[in-house]
Amino acid sequence: ASGRIHTSAVTVAVLAEPEDLDLQINPQDLKIDVFRSSGPGGQSVNKLESAVRITHIPTGTIVVCQDEKSQAKNKKKAMRVLKARILDNIRKEQAKKIAKDRKSQVGTGDRSEKIRTYNFPDRRVTDHRIGFTLHKLDRVMEGEIDEVFDALLQAERKLKLGQGK
Structure with missing residues (x-):
């Protein structure tokens, strides 16, 4: 109340929620190899081709289970692991995209990046x-x-016309 004006900066990011993933793997996208296990297990390990290697061709993901x-x-176990790895990779890609989108929307949050000012004493936007500039802040705040x-649309049209688009 000492006559000073309080100034704040706010950044806002509007992002889509990541999709819930129900991964369906096409059997034609898989290369399944069977071979003899190695390690402990006695004669059955050496005689039977019980180990499984599954390669998901589109992603190059390989899972071995013995x-x-x-x-x-x-x-069955290798398919569960394969699905989990592919889902994990998809989620990581989604997270990267969200972070990139957020960064492009928010920027640094520095005052020099200001987009819009809402000046309440002057009732100005x-x-x-x-x-x-619009001197109807109260109505803007009501939606x-x-x-x-x-x-904004008019300025965008003008810009596109100037660029020949």
Whole structure:
């Protein structure tokens, strides 16, 4: 209340929520090899081709399983591991994309990147990108933002026409 104006900067990012993934693997995308296990297990390990190697061709992901004595059990286990690895990679890619989108929307948050100013004492809204000022802050705060959007759309059209698009 000493007559000073308080100034704050806010960054806002609007992001889509990552999809819930239900991964369906096409059997034609798999190369399945069976071979004899190695390690402890006695004669059955040396005689039977119970170990399984599954390669997911599109991603190059390879899973080997030889924990069980049964080829069927090893194959089932290898498929679970393969699916988990592929899902993990997809989620990591989604997280990277979200981080990139967020960074492009938020920037550094520095005051020099300001887009819009809401000046309450003057009841003014200014969009600094296009140099548009509107003296109807109370109505804008109530959701009447068509004039601001119309000015932005007009500036975008003008820019595209200037670039020959």
